[in-house]
Amino acid sequence: MKKGYKQLVDEAxxxxxxxxVKDALALGGDESVTIVDIxxxxxxxxxxxxxxxxxxxRGMLEFWVDPDSPYHRDVFASGKKxxxxxxxxxxxxxxxxxxxxxxxxxxxxxxxxxxxxxxxxGPVEKVEQKKPKG
Numbered sequence: 001m002k003k004g005y006k007q008l009v010d011e012a013x014x015x016x017x018x019x020x021v022k023d024a025l026a027l028g029g030d031e032s033v034t035i036v037d038i039x040x041x042x043x044x045x046x047x048x049x050x051x052x053x054x055x056x057x058r059g060m061l062e063f064w065v066d067p068d069s070p071y072h073r074d075v076f077a078s079g080k081k082x083x084x085x086x087x088x089x090x091x092x093x094x095x096x097x098x099x100x101x102x103x104x105x106x107x108x109x110x111x112x113x114x115x116x117x118x119x120x121x122g123p124v125e126k127v128e129q130k131k132p133k134g
Contacts, residue, residue, distance in 0.1 A: 034080045
């Protein structure tokens with residue numbers, strides 16, 4: 001293997017803004033910031049998400065961000081600062097680097113992710129599993 005995940009995460013962290021959880025807690029209610037949860041929806045169902053966070057699954061992120069994509073989501077054209085998180089800060093570091101490389105700015109991610117947020121007593125909201133239609 002030429003590069004393992006640790007090296008990729010380290011490289012991403014050296015290239016993007018990483019926000020300490022105590023500073024991320026202070027962003028609550030800041031209208032100029034959108035906090036984005038990139039975890040799988042099943043993680044949200046089991047653990048909840050940061051209060052007010054937008055969910056954008058990691059597997060669709062680049063498609064939702066790109067205005068030329070048929071999957072583009074308007075939230076990513078808001079001009080706000082985007083702060084991404086996952087469970088521990090690894091996936092969000094990689095995602096933030098990728099989106100920064102695509103030209104989305106300003107972007108950052110939360111050091112320690114959702115786990116650090118919960119440990120610090122940050123507000124969390126429950127995410128209900130939607131029942132299939134039909």
